[in-house]
Amino acid sequence: MGLVRQNYKNGALRLTRLRAGVAVLAAAAIASGCAQGDRGPERARPAAGQEGAAGQEGAAGRSAQARPPLSSAERLRAEQSARVAAARKWGLRRVPLAAPPAPAKKPVITTRDGFEVDDHEELGLPPVFTTIPTKQKVVFLTIDDGAEKDPAFLRMMTELKVPYTAFLSDYLVKEDYGYFKRMQDAGVVLNNHTLHHPYLPGLSYQRQKREICGMQDVIEKRYGKRPLLFRPPFGNYNRDTLRAAKACGVKYAPLWDEEVFVDHWEYREWDRDLHPGDIVLSHFRGRDDWKGTMPDMVRRFLNMVTEKGYAVGRLEDYL
């Protein structure tokens, strides 16, 4: 618990969390997952220091008593070696950092300055935000629309155990509801991105309501759950958008602080960098739109995030 408040620099989080005897593997993972870079050996060193102590402890523990079926250390070790293998299989430069545990106390989510509509708070409209308030080095991946339905992407995310949140638009999703059912079965929360992806501020309240609440109904009917999250297409909204969203059960309207494509990143902030709690946008797109595949996009995303010392968290854990 307390360990998450420690310094995350240079993968310290992972090393701290794995001190229970898994440090050996983590060190191997970092060393082998790091193709180049001056920080590689430096990162491996502290873990190597723990290797002896942890290894001896483990050996002593095992010989002194009957071996339990699967201790938590062994489970951790197995999980970590699965991570290492998956990272290698999918061509990542480094093994993704394990996300910190979900916060015991959820942060208070408020609308970002400058993103309010008239009477936003008075009307209790869903907050519009681009970052989750947290000091943890964690970012959140959100993927929009639903055009590309790449089975390799589902396999990759399941094997890497990287969480993400989907914002779906029915006109694309209806081509294959089953694909997104498999996504949901893998633990991904499916959220609302309207029926037809219109520019909402150009529509009347009633038509916006049909777009937003209609999609609430589709997701509930197809997937059994009414979304709590809604993202307006293109990030464009007005007061009617948020009123309509609220009317059919939406609690949050997350936007994004960075966008990752298959071949580049785009940033909202002047510093062109990641920040703790940032929400990252991408899209279900493949070779029709991009010079690459969904897995290529995920590789670009994870390589940057891991290199900067961030883990990928589950957005819903913070809401």
Ligand SMILES: [Zn+2]
């Ligand atoms: Zn969209």
